[in-house]
Amino acid sequence: MNNPQYRQRAIQLREELSDDYFLLWIWDEALGAAGKAGQFYDVRALASLKDSQNAGKIPKLFKPISIYDNQGGRIGFMIKKVGEGTAALSELRAGDLLELIGPAGNGFPIFQGKRILLVSGGIGYPPMWYLQKELINHNQIYWMHGGARQGDVFPCDEIWTEDGSIGRHGRVCGGMRENIQKYDIDLIYSCGPMPMLASAAQISQELGIEHYVSLESYMACGIGVCHGCAVPIGTKDDWDYLRVCKEGPVFNAEEVRWELL
Amino acid sequence: MNNPQYRQRAIQLREELSDDYFLLWIWDEALGAAGKAGQFYDVRALASLKDSQNAGKIPKLFKPISIYDNQGGRIGFMIKKVGEGTAALSELRAGDLLELIGPAGNGFPIFQGKRILLVSGGIGYPPMWYLQKELINHNQIYWMHGGARQGDVFPCDEIWTEDGSIGRHGRVCGGMRENIQKYDIDLIYSCGPMPMLASAAQISQELGIEHYVSLESYMACGIGVCHGCAVPIGTKDDWDYLRVCKEGPVFNAEEVRWELL
Amino acid sequence: MGTAIKDNSKIRPNANELLHSKLGVLELKTPLTVASGTFDLENLEFFDPACLGAFVCKTITRLPKKGNPPPRLYETEAGLLNSIGLQNPGLDAFIAEKLPVYQEQLRMPLIVSVSGSSIAEFAEMIETLETCAGISGYEINISCPNVENEGIAFGVSSEIVYKLVHRLSALTQRELCIKLSPNVSDIAEIAQAAEAGKASSIALINSIYGMAIDYRTGRSRIKKGIAGYTGIGIKPVALALTHKTAQAVNIPILAMGGIYTWQDALEFIWAGASAIAIGTANFINPLAAPELIMGLGKFLLEQQLSISEIKGKAVI
Amino acid sequence: MGTAIKDNSKIRPNANELLHSKLGVLELKTPLTVASGTFDLENLEFFDPACLGAFVCKTITRLPKKGNPPPRLYETEAGLLNSIGLQNPGLDAFIAEKLPVYQEQLRMPLIVSVSGSSIAEFAEMIETLETCAGISGYEINISCPNVENEGIAFGVSSEIVYKLVHRLSALTQRELCIKLSPNVSDIAEIAQAAEAGKASSIALINSIYGMAIDYRTGRSRIKKGIAGYTGIGIKPVALALTHKTAQAVNIPILAMGGIYTWQDALEFIWAGASAIAIGTANFINPLAAPELIMGLGKFLLEQQLSISEIKGKAVI
Ligand SMILES: Cc1cc2nc3c(=O)[nH]c(=O)nc-3n(C[C@H](O)[C@H](O)[C@H](O)COP(=O)(O)OP(=O)(O)OC[C@H]3O[C@@H](n4cnc5c(N)ncnc54)[C@H](O)[C@@H]3O)c2cc1C
Ligand SMILES: Cc1cc2nc3c(=O)[nH]c(=O)nc-3n(C[C@H](O)[C@H](O)[C@H](O)COP(=O)(O)OP(=O)(O)OC[C@H]3O[C@@H](n4cnc5c(N)ncnc54)[C@H](O)[C@@H]3O)c2cc1C
Ligand SMILES: Cc1cc2nc3c(=O)[nH]c(=O)nc-3n(C[C@H](O)[C@H](O)[C@H](O)COP(=O)(O)O)c2cc1C
Ligand SMILES: Cc1cc2nc3c(=O)[nH]c(=O)nc-3n(C[C@H](O)[C@H](O)[C@H](O)COP(=O)(O)O)c2cc1C
Ligand code: FES
Numbered sequence A, B: 001m002n003n004p005q006y007r008q009r010a011i012q013l014r015e016e017l018s019d020d021y022f023l024l025w026i027w028d029e030a031l032g033a034a035g036k037a038g039q040f041y042d043v044r045a046l047a048s049l050k051d052s053q054n055a056g057k058i059p060k061l062f063k064p065i066s067i068y069d070n071q072g073g074r075i076g077f078m079i080k081k082v083g084e085g086t087a088a089l090s091e092l093r094a095g096d097l098l099e100l101i102g103p104a105g106n107g108f109p110i111f112q113g114k115r116i117l118l119v120s121g122g123i124g125y126p127p128m129w130y131l132q133k134e135l136i137n138h139n140q141i142y143w144m145h146g147g148a149r150q151g152d153v154f155p156c157d158e159i160w161t162e163d164g165s166i167g168r169h170g171r172v173c174g175g176m177r178e179n180i181q182k183y184d185i186d187l188i189y190s191c192g193p194m195p196m197l198a199s200a201a202q203i204s205q206e207l208g209i210e211h212y213v214s215l216e217s218y219m220a221c222g223i224g225v226c227h228g229c230a231v232p233i234g235t236k237d238d239w240d241y242l243r244v245c246k247e248g249p250v251f252n253a254e255e256v257r258w259e260l261l
Numbered sequence C, D: 001m002g003t004a005i006k007d008n009s010k011i012r013p014n015a016n017e018l019l020h021s022k023l024g025v026l027e028l029k030t031p032l033t034v035a036s037g038t039f040d041l042e043n044l045e046f047f048d049p050a051c052l053g054a055f056v057c058k059t060i061t062r063l064p065k066k067g068n069p070p071p072r073l074y075e076t077e078a079g080l081l082n083s084i085g086l087q088n089p090g091l092d093a094f095i096a097e098k099l100p101v102y103q104e105q106l107r108m109p110l111i112v113s114v115s116g117s118s119i120a121e122f123a124e125m126i127e128t129l130e131t132c133a134g135i136s137g138y139e140i141n142i143s144c145p146n147v148e149n150e151g152i153a154f155g156v157s158s159e160i161v162y163k164l165v166h167r168l169s170a171l172t173q174r175e176l177c178i179k180l181s182p183n184v185s186d187i188a189e190i191a192q193a194a195e196a197g198k199a200s201s202i203a204l205i206n207s208i209y210g211m212a213i214d215y216r217t218g219r220s221r222i223k224k225g226i227a228g229y230t231g232i233g234i235k236p237v238a239l240a241l242t243h244k245t246a247q248a249v250n251i252p253i254l255a256m257g258g259i260y261t262w263q264d265a266l267e268f269i270w271a272g273a274s275a276i277a278i279g280t281a282n283f284i285n286p287l288a289a290p291e292l293i294m295g296l297g298k299f300l301l302e303q304q305l306s307i308s309e310i311k312g313k314a315v316i
């Protein structure tokens, strides 16, 4: 399975998390064998397409959602309702059909024997969950997660909230230097909103630590044909627009031309 | 209440008729006092608008639906599901909200002491029901109704179906001359698809019988402002486009320029 | 902003002040007007007219116009096709019958939309209307897609637009708003011609050429074939043309095309519109106008921003 | 039709025969192709390519093109805004890397979409491509709304279009399809210029200028501001322009713009298209292409009509 495939799968289980977050689980052994941490699926609530065909309403684009968990075919998505597409997904219940295109993207590079810092913000949490499962046996991991308020944070080693409602008060990057020193970090993975990733990248660059970021981007095709999701990647003098859905979503933080974003 | 008003009213009762036909009843005393036979409302399922505001879907036009019955405020609509707008209406159940603009249009002129033939086809039935209640005490009435098949016909004096599944076999206009002679008809009202009305008009004109038709037309505003529903009305040499929603839907059959439709 | 001004700003302006706008020589209580041909007194039964800053009537022509044969309407997936063909009773009947009713009933500026088949006819109509009281301005419709103008395609030639506007601007002190067609290669050029001719504002956009066919029978849904396309589906186009025009001229813009909600209205104001109009939305939501002004007023109040502060300030 | 022929017709043609079409010098197994920039080999993972009559690749330019800064995409109520800016690896990389893969994997005619910044550059590119095997035709893109062509706005001047096409048609026997812009006053005039220059077909429409703004912040949803608008919301416009062009020229038309379903496809064929392409629909429904051909084939079979029998037969 080199290229993303199109499938429809029934929701096996739906779990409510805090506020606008929820989990959708599907079952597909072949997909379970294929998906890597950091990869994602372009997903859509099939109901929304059926609605549109029956009632003459207009169908909408698929939305990229990371693989949150993969237990050999039991695949989980952790989703936050933020707009139309995720709202349609939030209506799904067990038994409803999910449309999937994927697995898409490159995924995180996997190492062994490292002292790793995971930094996630808001909806950057799901790919990190899958990633830490992949890394846990052969690395030391410290995971920091931040969000706007209590409803945006989830289990990890260190929690930050912007409103101070739980965990440490402030933005998660604020605690990065301290932890890098404390745990003698030599590898960073991060995922979250762009400004957070940019701050994190600046810190790792200053300290000279290897750092992989998973970037967000608005997508149309999600499979590399439209070039709509491109971001500037390369050196200051020699960069190109690479596709988040194909060459990404994971890039070396050093190579992302943050100043052009 | 001279001009149409905008209202939202809960469905009090919904009744299933044959096939795609159903009845919706609302309650509004003021509207009950106002509506005349032959008038109509521009209606829409409020749910369809709410859907669109919540899910970013695109709301659609109101649809003209005749007053089928009016019992001093208990107002009934008899609707056939043919496309999107009527499909949205067909989803409504008791307690759901209906949007209404009306009463709109001129309504049928009412006479006394006449021998009347009512001719209706398909979804031309509803306004005739209200009309015969208005006429019944002071006139003699014979009502012919035709439809494609059994599911399209409803109680009246003489039923026609195109497939012969019930009643007489053929188109309802085929029996007009016979009945006009038999009952010595001196006034005709008709409502139904355009080709049927055109045939009926030709018959009444040949026989020199006064004849009022209620015309169909695609509408946008339904209240006389857009001129979208216009039909050619007048004499052969001096006609104008009049609005079905304002000067109509009832016109003198003789004045409709059928040849231009 | 200095601290002195910050202190003053504690006297928070109310929604009415924030909603105030100007279109050329007209002061508008709100930036909201209605699109010609989609709104009339009947609509004012549905809500309090105070939400409207001005009223634009259906286009009138010198002589009565029968309009196009039916069917004239068809609703597409994302908008409306119309082929009215400027049906109207003509200038004389308008002045004798419609204008007095407007004068009596309207509590806001009346803008009369006019269309002509030659510069001379346009001028004659304006001269006649200048003799009538109760008119605050004119919308010069050189952009109806549903009639062939005898001889000249007014809306597509900047030269003719300049000549026409130059002639008309000499005839009136009232608001002179030129309504442009989107069906052109370069709307900025046409808008500049109107500005050079001393138009006091620009209205845009009129309907876009559109069509629909019954896939089963091949029959055009509209009798005349090509029609005018309006509604939510044209919003991105109208917004692009508003932005383009705002970059090209200094006179104010009355923008329309797919505006259904206050959020839509804000997009056009950011892009450079001084006023906005709702057209097709009037058919879709009879309360579109008051809901738009309620939402817009609330937003401006929350943000403590006025129309003039956000007008044309889109970040690109 | 005489009775003799009626008798023959008892041998009912199958869907394959009914779906057959011709675009200039190309025989198409089905009238369905894909819109440049919206489809690539990745999509062929989703369905059997036999439903496609031809394959049109993403536009290539002489030199590599970086493309426009992000964000490049935004979905509107009824369509999509894009501002890709013709990002592509350039002609040499295309020939060295992409073309061999197409030659190996495609089981259908390949149409290469090209764009240039001058007539000379266009000609140079065609001359180079003429030396390559495995190419059935060219789509000459003179209509991308997201790049400023250095010096000349190709798509809007019929004179330049004539010169360009005249020059290119002398260079090739392959299909020469000119892709027109909808952002012009008179598309028929441009199409006629292409026909006079000996184009073998016309493709239309490319994206329409469109824009969207975040109503809260005033920030353009697309970094560059004005973008290209595509999808269901432009269907009525594309259909009108297809009809207009079909009335104006005799060469065949490859139509696109908001085609999502077989019913949409039929509208365009009635209006005069010999072939149709799906663009944005590929993003909305990965199975849009096979579903379109299934539906179209079923309809033609039921009605016992072929593409050529309904092409351009719209009733107006
Ligand atoms: C590779 C990748 C993996 C992702 N994984 C997950 C995941 O596991 N779980 C999850 O809940 N979400 C994930 N996201 C984000 C998710 O795709 C978006 O939240 C979703 O596309 C929003 O669509 P919508 O239609 O609900 O909202 P829209 O109506 O599109 O937007 C609502 C709001 O969100 C903003 N927005 C929309 N898309 C994005 C975006 N891509 N980046 C930043 N802001 C945006 C809009 O500007 C708007 O303000 C991922 C995104 C990417 C690119
Ligand atoms: C004055 C008046 C009174 C009416 N009273 C009733 C009534 O009491 N009950 C009732 O069920 N219907 C009535 N109708 C017809 C009803 O308005 C249409 O069936 C409805 O507008 C169809 O809308 P739609 O969105 O469901 O279908 P659409 O999607 O609009 O159309 C579905 C199909 O019906 C055809 N169609 C749509 N509208 C019309 C029309 N107005 N005339 C002919 N063909 C059309 C279309 O071409 C298409 O083939 C009345 C119409 C008028 C003008
Ligand atoms: C039914 C209808 C009739 C119209 N009549 C006129 C008209 O007489 N004069 C005019 O300048 N514009 C007319 N228009 C165009 C509108 O004024 C407006 O420019 C257009 O509808 C775009 O706005 P919208 O998308 O909000 O409807 C008409 C539009 C419609 C839908
Ligand atoms: C993301 C995207 C990229 C496109 N790139 C190109 C291109 O490179 N060359 C071209 O001629 N047209 C390009 N187009 C235009 C399409 O080929 C097509 O003309 C347009 O999208 C209209 O069709 P649709 O409404 O079916 O999408 C692009 C369109 C989109 C949406
Ligand atoms: S979303 Fe189309 S290339 Fe990435």
Ligand code: FES
Pocket: B218, B219, B220, B221, B222, B223, B224, B225, B226, B227, B228, B229, B230, B243, B244, B245, B246
């Ligand atoms: S539907 Fe608008 S005037 Fe009748």
